[in-house]
Amino acid sequence: MKNVPTLDIRRYDSDRAAFVAELGAAYREFGFCCISGHGIPRELIDGAYDTFQRFFALPTETKLSYRVPGTGGARGYTPFKVETAKDSKHADLKEFWHIGREIPRDSKFAEVMPPNIWPSEIADFQPYGYGLFEALDQLGSRVLRALALHIDLPENFFEDKTDQGNSILRPIHYPPITEENIPNVRAGAHEDINFITLLVGASAEGLEVLTRDGEWLPITTEGDAIVVNIGDMLQRLTNHVYPSTSHRVVNPQNDNARKPRYSVPYFLHPNPDVVLDPLPQTISADNPSRYDTSITSHEYLMQRLREIKLI
Numbered sequence: 293m294k295n296v297p298t299l300d301i302r303r304y305d306s307d308r309a310a311f312v313a314e315l316g317a318a319y320r321e322f323g324f325c326c327i328s329g330h331g332i333p334r335e336l337i338d339g340a341y342d343t344f345q346r347f348f349a350l351p352t353e354t355k356l357s358y359r360v361p362g363t364g365g366a367r368g369y370t371p372f373k374v375e376t377a378k379d380s381k382h383a384d385l386k387e388f389w390h391i392g393r394e395i396p397r398d399s400k401f402a403e404v405m406p407p408n409i410w411p412s413e414i415a416d417f418q419p420y421g422y423g424l425f426e427a428l429d430q431l432g433s434r435v436l437r438a439l440a441l442h443i444d445l446p447e448n449f450f451e452d453k454t455d456q457g458n459s460i461l462r463p464i465h466y467p468p469i470t471e472e473n474i475p476n477v478r479a480g481a482h483e484d485i486n487f488i489t490l491l492v493g494a495s496a497e498g499l500e501v502l503t504r505d506g507e508w509l510p511i512t513t514e515g516d517a518i519v520v521n522i523g524d525m526l527q528r529l530t531n532h533v534y535p536s537t538s539h540r541v542v543n544p545q546n547d548n549a550r551k552p553r554y555s556v557p558y559f560l561h562p563n564p565d566v567v568l569d570p571l572p573q574t575i576s577a578d579n580p581s582r583y584d585t586s587i588t589s590h591e592y593l594m595q596r597l598r599e600i601k602l603i
């Protein structure tokens with residue numbers, strides 16, 4: 293397998309054993325797979341992109357009025373050059389918005405999962421933004437069912453661990469690069485923090501994943517395929533059977549550098565109280581447990597947000 297494969301998720305219903313085996317093999321090898329046949333309507337994806345682009349086109353002052361200081365950007369707007377990949381000297385060349393899960397305000401997780409805010413200037417931002425959040429959440433749950441079966445867990449293993457997940461939809465804008473010889477990149481090499489990430493519209497060039505051989509492999513999707521990758525929380529829970537793979541977004545070395553790039557990752561997180569200890573099914577003589585301390589997903593998230601300078 294030289295390239296990250298594209299697999300049709302409808303085969304989970306029509307050809308389950310082979311699909312689960314192929315998906316599992318792609319994740320063990322790359323930590324990444326592209327998913328087609330997902331059924332998310334084109335109109336929802338295009339409509340959401342359109343509202344996000346109109347938001348990023350607003351004046352800086354207006355956008356900054358949606359920054360919520362002291363919250364790590366958990367909701368609302370985070371400006372250009374704030375997030376900095378772990379161990380990087382230079383901030384990323386991106387601005388973004390965060391939409392979180394709507395939960396009852398008397399939920400035990402209410403304190404760590406604040407209500408969403410919405411930009412009043414952009415009419416359909418909320419229905420498109422939350423519509424895409426819910427569609428990707430459901431697709432993520434389908435991918436997690438296959439990932440569970442592949443490591444001998446019950447199909448619904450992740451259900452009660454993600455139904456209140458502190459997940460985030462992150463529309464990103466990478467503006468045109470106008471400065472010559474800039475040391476910053478669009479997104480420095482990093483691993484995602486969460487269980488799995490679903491990335492809609494990685495069709496514009498730039499995304500690269502680090503292979504086991506240490507080479508950077510570009511990913512561009514076919515058709516409407518969605519890129520789905522493993523994050524550090526699932527890597528920890530599965531004792532690295534599912535690897536969280538480094539990836540980055542490079543600056544184009546051609547005229548495309550003068551064009552903006554937009555992307556929308558959905559970071560599917562576990563519920564805040566899920567303990568991320570390696571599962572017994574993933575510990576063996578060849579792969580002894582790699583962790584001897586316990587941590588909840590909320591504690592883990594707080595540690596990681598400090599490392600990337602969001603809190």
Ligand SMILES: O=C(O)CCC(=O)C(=O)O
Pocket residue numbers: 462464479484491494499539540541554555556557
């Ligand atoms: O913009 C992309 O294609 C990838 C973004 C990404 O990796 C991230 O935000 O974690």
Ligand SMILES: [Fe+2]
Pocket residue numbers: 482483484489539
């Ligand atoms: Fe990422």
